[in-house]
Amino acid sequence: MNLDNLARVDLNLLVILQILIEEQSVTRAANRLHLSQSSLSKSLNRLREALGDPLFIRSAHGLKPTAHTLYLSKKLPPLLQQIHQLTQAPQFVPTSSERHFSFAMVESAYDTLIPYFIGPLLNQAPKLKLESYIWTEKSMQAIQQGQIDFGISGRDLHPKSNLQIQQLPEGIAHQTLFTDHQICLVRKNHPILNLVQSGQWDLNQYLNMQHVQVRCEGNEWWMLDYHLADLGLRRKLSTTVSDFYGAASVCAHTDLIFTLPSSFACHAKKLYPLVELPLPLTFASMAYVLLWHTSNSEEPGHLWIKDTICKSISKIRQPDDLNLT
Secondary structure, three states, X not given: OOHHHHXXXXXXXXXXXXXXXXXXXXXHHHHHHOOOHHHHHHHXXXXXXXXXXXXXXXXXXXXXXXXXXXXXXXXXXXXXXXXXXXXOOOOOOOOOOOOEEEEEEOXXXXXXXXXXXXXXXXXXXXXXXXXXXXXXXXXXXXXXXOOOOEEEEXXXXXXXXXXXXXXXXXXEEEEEEEEEXXXXXXXXXXXXXXXXXXOOOOHHXXXXXXXXXXXXXXXXXXXXXXXXXXXXXXXXXXXXXXXXXXXXXXXXXXXXXXXXXXXXHHHHHXXXXXXXXXXXXXXXXXXXXXXXXXHHOOOHHHHHHHHHHHHHHHHHOEOOEOOOO
8 A cells, every 4th residue: 555645635535426426416416515516526627637537427317427436336335434434433332342352360360250240241242252361470461562451460468569559560550359368278177277276376386387389470489478588487388389279179188278368268168178267467468450551441342341340340349358158
């Protein structure tokens, strides 16, 4: 496409040509366009010069289109419709949209969040295609580069964390979906439960136990471990796995203790005979956040997705009040 040549063409002339094709009369076309016949005749002459064809031949019955005009009559309507659509403000109609949206989500969100917004999305927009991927250390970059539309990830509220909401990369916007706190799980009949019942569950007991840990964005340490390190303390991380369900399974079949967000604990307890214990130290909450690129903040489709997700989550979750069982 030679844009320099196209820039010399007055696109308004294409509208005039379409009206002339439809009316086949300078008088009727001029009335319809609210132009004088003289002005319309000048525009027709400009069209003939630009297109290198007489376009119409006068006859007793009005203007007779040339062969080239008949060819253009098949091309012009869809072209003008496309130009018209380009000039309209962006719109998104959920009931008829067939757009694709992609998500990268931390594993725990698949049980704690997605069941509550996937229905509202597809009930209102049944033709949408939603693609989801597990959140990795590369997911944030994928959002920045436009490869992923949305992310759902955990962000620390601890002031020293590198994963704070306030430290999101440039161009990334967010909305907090809910906040959560850490709890512990052990298997049913675990020896530590006797000490818990006698009131001896404390930080020393916690640190003396062997722990199973979920690797977070490629890191074996969570913010909890950095917080303990600041206090000169350290957990005994004997097993590190890649996902929450794997950690819950290890916890259920060993004497290892599993520290995790409370929102996921109810799902783990449905699958395995696990007992919940409080985290025996004061530690900052975390937040599950919805992430997107700022360039999409006002795009109608993205805006509708964001609003639907946030409204759906707000109906069933309150900050740190996450027991849905």
